[in-house]
Amino acid sequence: xxxxxxxxxxxxxxxxxxxxxxxxxxxxxxxxxxxxxxxxxxxxxxxxxxxxxxxxxxxxxxxxxxxxxxxxxxxxxxxxxxxxxxxxxxxxxxxxxxxxxxxxxxxxxxxxxxxxxxxxxxxxxxx
Amino acid sequence: xxxxxxxxxxxxxxxxxxxxxxxxxxxxxxxxxxxxxxxxxxxxxxxxxxxxxxxxxxxxxxxxxxxxxxxxxxxxxxxxxxxxxxxxxxxxxxxxxxxxxxxxxxxxxxxxxxxxxxxxxxxxxxxxxxxxxxxxxxxxxxxxxxxxxxxxxxxxxxxxxxxxxxxxxxxxxxxxxxxxxxxxxxxxxxxxxxxxxxxxxxxxxxxxxxxxxxxxxxxxxxxxxxxxxxxxxxxxxxxxxxxxxxxxxxxxxxxxxxxxxxxxxxxxxxxxxxxxxxxxxxxxxxxxxxxxxxxxxxxxxxxxxxxxxxxxxxxxxxxxxxxxxxxxxxxxxxxxxxxxxxxxxxxxxxxxxxxxxxxxxxxxxxxxxxxxxxxxxxxxxxxxxxxxxxxxxxxxxxxxxxxxxxxxxxxxxxxxxxxxxxxxxxxxxxxxxxxxxxxxxxxxxxxxxxxxxxxxxxxxxxxxxxxxxxxxxxxxxxxxxxxxxxxxxxxxxxxxxxxxxxxxxxxxxxxxxxxxxxxxxxxxxxxxxxxxxxxxxxxxxxxxxxxxxxxxxxxxxxxxxxxxxxxxxxxxxxxxxxxxxxxxxxxxxxxxxxxxxxxxxxxxxxxxxxxxxxxxxxxxxxxxxxx
Ligand SMILES: Nc1ncnc2c1ncn2[C@@H]1O[C@H](COP(=O)(O)OP(=O)(O)OP(=O)(O)O)[C@@H](O)[C@H]1O
Ligand SMILES: [Mg+2]
Numbered sequence: 211x212x213x214x215x216x217x218x219x220x221x222x223x224x225x226x227x228x229x230x231x232x233x234x235x236x237x238x239x240x241x242x243x244x245x246x247x248x249x250x251x252x253x254x255x256x257x258x259x260x261x262x263x264x265x266x267x268x269x270x271x272x273x274x275x276x277x278x279x280x281x282x283x284x285x286x287x288x289x290x291x292x293x294x295x296x297x298x299x300x301x302x303x304x305x306x307x308x309x310x311x312x313x314x315x316x317x318x319x320x321x322x323x324x325x326x327x328x329x330x331x332x333x334x335x336x337x
Numbered sequence: 338x339x340x341x342x343x344x345x346x347x348x349x350x351x352x353x354x355x356x357x358x359x360x361x362x363x364x365x366x367x368x369x370x371x372x373x374x375x376x377x378x379x380x381x382x383x384x385x386x387x388x389x390x391x392x393x394x395x396x397x398x399x400x401x402x403x404x405x406x407x408x409x410x411x412x413x414x415x416x417x418x419x420x421x422x423x424x425x426x427x428x429x430x431x432x433x434x435x436x437x438x439x440x441x442x443x444x445x446x447x448x449x450x451x452x453x454x455x456x457x458x459x460x461x462x463x464x465x466x467x468x469x470x471x472x473x474x475x476x477x478x479x480x481x482x483x484x485x486x487x488x489x490x491x492x493x494x495x496x497x498x499x500x501x502x503x504x505x506x507x508x509x510x511x512x513x514x515x516x517x518x519x520x521x522x523x524x525x526x527x528x529x530x531x532x533x534x535x536x537x538x539x540x541x542x543x544x545x546x547x548x549x550x551x552x553x554x555x556x557x558x559x560x561x562x563x564x565x566x567x568x569x570x571x572x573x574x575x576x577x578x579x580x581x582x583x584x585x586x587x588x589x590x591x592x593x594x595x596x597x598x599x600x601x602x603x604x605x606x607x608x609x610x611x612x613x614x615x616x617x618x619x620x621x622x623x624x625x626x627x628x629x630x631x632x633x634x635x636x637x638x639x640x641x642x643x644x645x646x647x648x649x650x651x652x653x654x655x656x657x658x659x660x661x662x663x664x665x666x667x668x669x670x671x672x673x674x675x676x677x678x679x680x681x682x683x684x685x686x687x688x689x690x691x692x693x694x695x696x697x698x699x700x701x702x703x704x705x706x707x708x709x710x711x712x713x714x715x716x717x718x719x720x721x722x723x724x725x726x727x728x729x730x731x732x733x734x735x736x737x738x739x740x741x742x743x744x745x746x747x748x749x750x751x752x753x754x755x756x757x758x759x760x761x762x763x764x765x766x767x768x769x770x771x772x773x774x775x776x777x778x779x780x781x782x783x784x785x786x787x788x789x790x791x792x793x794x795x796x797x798x799x800x801x802x803x804x805x806x807x808x809x810x811x812x813x814x815x816x817x818x819x820x821x822x823x824x825x826x827x828x829x830x831x832x833x834x835x836x837x838x839x840x841x842x843x844x845x846x847x848x849x850x851x852x853x854x855x856x857x858x859x860x861x862x863x864x865x866x867x868x869x870x871x872x873x874x875x876x877x878x879x880x881x882x883x884x885x886x887x888x889x890x891x892x893x894x895x896x897x898x899x900x901x902x903x904x905x906x907x908x909x910x911x912x913x914x915x916x917x918x919x920x921x922x923x924x925x926x927x928x929x930x931x932x933x934x935x936x937x938x939x940x941x942x943x944x945x946x947x948x949x950x951x952x953x954x955x956x957x958x959x960x961x962x963x964x
Contacts, residue, residue, distance in 0.1 A: 220721055226728040267717055296720035318724035318774055321731040 247271030281310035384470035541568035602695035624665035650674035807844035855879030876937035
């Protein structure tokens with residue numbers, strides 16, 4: 211069973227992503243959510259998700275820090291990390307790369323683009 | 338007495354003395370000779386007369402007669418002695434008192450045949466001229482007459498002295514007269530000399546009292562009028578100089594006051610980077626005393642980086658260099674350095690120093706930082722809800738299309754109408770949220786450009802590639818409006834050094850505008866090389882822009898047409914962003930258009946733009962990169 215983890219402090223965005231990714235639940239993918247970096251790290255250790263959507267601006271621990279933490283203490287299954295940011299500054303793209311993220315999407319995003327990206331990463335075709 | 342007169346007088350006295358002595362000596366000599374001659378002839382005459390009258394008496398041996406005779410002759414002046422000897426040399430009679438001197442014995446036996454003159458010296462008595470005359474050719478004896486030579490000498494001496502005294506008196510007399518005369522001539526000259534001396538000391542008021550109408554009087558008058566003229570000229574110059582000094586002092590005081598009251602710190606260095614001037618603001622900024630700066634090299638106080646900037650500014654006229662510098666109390670300053678160059682700028686001019694203005698930018702930096710934070714926050718705060726709106730709308734649309742609408746019974750007209758409305762409305766929400774996203778992106782771009790917060794990448798860009806990518810990005814728009822795109826790109830265009838994404842952004846903006854404002858016809862994109870730049874143009878066959886609007890389309894939020902009646906087609910930021918990007922690279926952007934026929938937008942990019950990007954931009958670029 212494949213797992214996707216959504217990390218965002220904003221419950222609405224979590225909700226939105228959950229609903230967008232709903233089609234994958236039918237393909238036997240579990241959608242997990244975390245409202246901050248610390249919870250996210252716990253879930254990553256326990257559930258070993260394949261794909262992580264990581265918001266940048268979060269209290270306690272920002273997305274880049276979470277990303278660095280994952281890369282410095284890698285879990286058994288190395289997840290694919292997509293940084294989600296509303297900042298849209300070029301410097302953020304560089305920071306995302308530097309912290310070890312695999313992909314970078316700015317908010318607001320196009321749903322179809324997002325779905326295509328996920329099926330590419332998880333190797334699951336939607337009909 | 339004048340110096341000249343003194344000198345001449347000395348010379349005259351010397352000459353006079355020589356002449357006086359010569360005359361005295363020659364007179365003395367002549368007198369001596371004359372007297373000598375006179376004495377000799379006198380003595381000879383006496384001797385001869387004694388001899389002639391003594392023959393008989395001698396033969397008679399009448400000594401007393403002879404004695405009486407010679408005693409008589411002795412009274413004649415100059416005669417000192419007379420004695421008579423017989424043929425055997427025995428003295429018969431003589432006039433010696435009290436005794437016959439010893440020296441007589443030497444001469445008493447002389448036996449000349451004729452009268453004979455000879456000098457003889459008596460010890461203790463002086464020199465005498467002895468004249469011997471034979472009596473009867475010596476048979477009867479001889480007569481000796483002694484003439485006193487000392488007498489001659491005494492007479493000579495006194496004559497000489499008299500002459501000297503006389504000449505001296507005449508000399509003194511004539512000198513006195515000469516002195517009086519010379520003085521009379523030189524007195525006005527002296528007065529004139531004194532006057533001239535005073536003139537050289539700028540004493541123009543002293544009087545000169547020469548009234549004679551000879552050359553000296555003329556000279557005096559000329560000098561007087563010259564003095565008045567000089568006095569005037571001097572007065573005028575003095576006044577002018579005083580005025581100038583006062584003006585200079587005022588200007589200096591004013592400038593000093595300006596410099597001292599400046600809020601910015603001011604630093605002046607010489608050719609070696611040694612500090613020559615600071616103002617109080619600068620001392621305050623660095624919490625140091627003025628004396629701590631003056632005479633020290635700025636490198637030792639402000640470090641190498643600062644010194645380099647100062648040196649560069651000195652070497653490059655017309656260029657300004659900036660750097661940041663740490664101030665006291667953890668504050669930050671921005672230093673702007675300019676070279677000091679003389680008016681006559683030569684190509685190899687190195688500058689005579691540098692002026693550095695330092696401004697405390699601590700609060701500006703703080704504001705800057707806050708602005709950046711604000712931009713990110715606003716961006717975040719706007720985009721997050723926008724993400725939800727757009728995302729949920731898309732989900733709703735999907736769910737409606739996939740799950741709801743297919744299951745609604747189609748026979749109810751009202752329901753069908755409702756479905757069609759819902760579809761339209763949802764599409765409107767979607768396109769509006771897209772517009773909002775574009776707006777936020779543009780606003781962000783503009784504020785970043787204005788805050789200098791853009792990271793300008795420097796890469797080699799092939800113009801053809803950039804245009805191609807922009808065309809791909811806008812191809813969907815062309816398809817939608819069924820417009821034709823014509824490309825006319827010169828081959829082998831040289832590469833330009835700039836940020837490729839930014840150039841693509843410019844071309845996309847121009848292409849999307851062309852499509853937006855054109856309904857039928859075509860859009861043409863051209864690119865060619867000019868002398869030192871690349872020229873890109875995008876022309877369309879659309880609505881065109883009126884002459885009055887043409888000047889304003891590059892302004893922010895500016896759209897041609899009436900925004901109240903015409904439906905706005907964008908945010909009016911696109912061209913403003915293009916302009917800022919192109920100008921950053923030292924290029925130009927402009928538009929040519931005819932209302933109703935179409936518009937052409939042009940922009941140029943200089944080929945060596947990496948060198949031309951102004952220094953200030955470079956510094957700021959560096960500075961943003963550091964963050
Ligand atoms: N090719 C064109 N033909 C006619 N008018 C034009 C053309 N390009 C620009 N304009 C005029 O210039 C105005 C400013 O253009 P600009 O690109 O700055 O804003 P915009 O296109 O309205 O909005 P956006 O910020 O979305 O680009 C436009 O509103 C339009 O009136
Ligand atoms: Mg536009």
